[in-house]
Amino acid sequence: MANDKKLVEQITSMDEDFVQWYTDIVKKADLIDYSSVKGCMIIRPYGYAIWENIQSILDKRFKELGHENVYMPMFIPETLLNKEKDHVEGFAPEVAWVTHGGSEPLGERLCVRPTSETLFCEHYANLIRSWRDLPKLYNQWCSVVRWEKNTRPFLRTREFLWQEGHTMHATAEEAEAETLQMLEVYANFYEQCLAIPVVRGRKTEKEKFAGALATYTVEAMMHDGKALQGATSHNFGDGFAHAFDIKYLDKDNQLKYCHQTSWGITTRTIGALIMAHGDNNGLVLPPAVAPIQVIVVPVQQHKEGVLDKANEVTNKINSFVRAKIDDSDNTPGWKFAQYEMKGVPLRLELGPKDIANNQCVLVRRDNRQKYFVSLDELETEIPKILAELNEALYNAALERRSAMTYTVENLDEMIEVAKEKPGFIRAMWCGELECELKLKEVAEVSSRCMPFGEEGFGDKCVCCGKPAKHLVYWGKAY
């Protein structure tokens, strides 16, 4: 087990240095590599395969709900970006500008899209004439660019991958329903497929998307108690429709402005996976998005019949799970450590004795629990154990979140908890920007969201003591 130890020793313990632990995992689990392109990352095959699984699940769900994929140009002319005032103020400071094509300066600078509301609006203005053209439910998978100063793999990079849904509706009600529907798609995806519980809620005015009427969010808690915004869904009302003149002739023969939404999820989701489930042995992946769900490790593979049987078992289970065999000449101990690092949910060990008994050993990644299973029962047992693991991951994350969520009633408490106890802080708020800014300054927390379906517990703002309007989750965030 010398190799095993060596591999594990290379990761910093998360209790010692959480930031370094994270950085170690993204490198050692072969998720990313750095390049000479500052602030950007190379997503390696194992990391990209996780993203492909995320895409595949969500793309199917979007299409079931009637959305269609399109592809917009990656460039936005400066005048187009400038069309909606709040939007350009939000994004202009962090866009990359193309100024030359070949050796010639461009007549007008183009920014590399930081998000594509303006392009979709221009297109929709072209397409939409009548109520018969509505709703329009478009989505695109692409990369976007925001010129961040401080970057970290997956969590904040100058270029990142995402999907952006952009929809147009006849009425305000329909737009609001779409916004909330898509938030729920993300919430379900986080909870069911990623095994990460989320708080659903609305962002404050300060934290909402540039140009939106309302932004909704799903907020997840990481191992270190910090919040991670998991995905957002925005209701734009008819603000952009006015700026871009997007009108339709309604059944009553009146010209009306369209109502608009957008919603997105990004590769930072992979960062959330790492920090919600990972441990000191590496990544822990929920089965739905794991590139390899079962790794088959032959034991004493030089002995006659072992490799043949291991290959046979791998092929057999590949009909119902994503399985792979590692028949390299590394030791089983090295392989165990390697696939623990990569977060493979289940390990299947098979040696001469197992074969003689027509069984194998299954080992769960999360708690190393062992199961001795007949080779004839893998088709029922593997999915069962994977489902148990998924539930255990979710429950562990939920318990941690419960244990690390604090309710405070006054400013002193808030400051103390924020200083001493990592986690979410529930507190009432008057709704004023001034208090939000003050809490940022004195307690170093930002508002994460005003949660859905939770009752308030007091009538005073935690900051100013004036009448409270909203219950808010506060926290430090990625």
Place this chain on the structure above:
Amino acid sequence: MANDKKLVEQITSMDEDFVQWYTDIVKKADLIDYSSVKGCMIIRPYGYAIWENIQSILDKRFKELGHENVYMPMFIPETLLNKEKDHVEGFAPEVAWVTHGGSEPLGERLCVRPTSETLFCEHYANLIRSWRDLPKLYNQWCSVVRWEKNTRPFLRTREFLWQEGHTMHATAEEAEAETLQMLEVYANFYEQCLAIPVVRGRKTEKEKFAGALATYTVEAMMHDGKALQGATSHNFGDGFAHAFDIKYLDKDNQLKYCHQTSWGITTRTIGALIMAHGDNNGLVLPPAVAPIQVIVVPVQQHKEGVLDKANEVTNKINSFVRAKIDDSDNTPGWKFAQYEMKGVPLRLELGPKDIANNQCVLVRRDNRQKYFVSLDELETEIPKILAELNEALYNAALERRSAMTYTVENLDEMIEVAKEKPGFIRAMWCGELECELKLKEVAEVSSRCMPFGEEGFGDKCVCCGKPAKHLVYWGKAY
């Protein structure tokens, strides 16, 4: 049928004006839209769905052959682009330059990737140490940018979508085998899935990819006799490996340079589909990539039971084909014209009389052949008819290509054929750049490729009369 006529009249006849016919189809079949981003296009849902089908077929094939997907940054620092001399000379004149991030000028300009050899090489130099690390078989799906002056939807746009495979091998032989294997993947894809016959061959020195040792290509003939380069596969030898210092320790304990390939196919493939199969009623799509394979059109749909039955049939056939029903209140005639425009391979008509007879009418898009088929036999009949249609498309394209391919033996003949007869011209060539340039000047043709597996037919260069080295396909090209 008034609406029907109106719709059809909106397309220019291909015999009258081929360029306008093409432009009409990309718009009327809802493939693309224009925007204020000059030289770029919006790929609309129907166009993008074709691309998704192309992606899905090829991605599966690439993975079966052991390739893994990754994602590289979209930016390339100028110094990195400059590392391989031939490569930068080929691409620098046509790249878009990012010079500012937010309001600050960048320390070094970044180009938006026109292709990613340099990024892959930098990454591979980082990854590859030993013969055990080889081969590396990576691919990425992304968009790239080349600052073209004259653009046309799908055929030549400043931004386009593609995949780029980049592989590293231990030996020259393995790299050459990979290059040819991937060319054959493209050739099969064109011939089997797109029903477009291609000429496989090698590019001349003049036409090869910037920095490559050899470029292979599949060349397709369009309706108007022009050539379209369908996909290319490049063998780089160890040129980039020297420039980027990519070495591995071989089994014999010697440090050796890696051998490299790259290969790609782009959204221009959709342009090829349009121009290889389209007709004066619109697009004609081969089943493998058609977003809708069967459109169900209810006839007299207001009559009791018609819509119910039509929906039932649609759901039933959806288990084995991509089927859609159009139950809008447009007339059947309008619908017929609409889905002919969109190139849907098969139309299923179902009215009260059909229902009484437990049958439906199937109409092929390519030749409007009608089939009266029992509703109980759709599962066998539809795939059969789709396969026949696919074969008919292929054969028609092949016959056209045969009829429009000319063999010439001297310069006068070459000039006359090039002037009078659109198509491919087969002629022997001495291998000198001078003759290639002269043929471009006097006959206005470029070399398409030196074909595989075709014997030469003379010993004199068509241009200079000196000893010939290669048989070459010449033509005007997109």
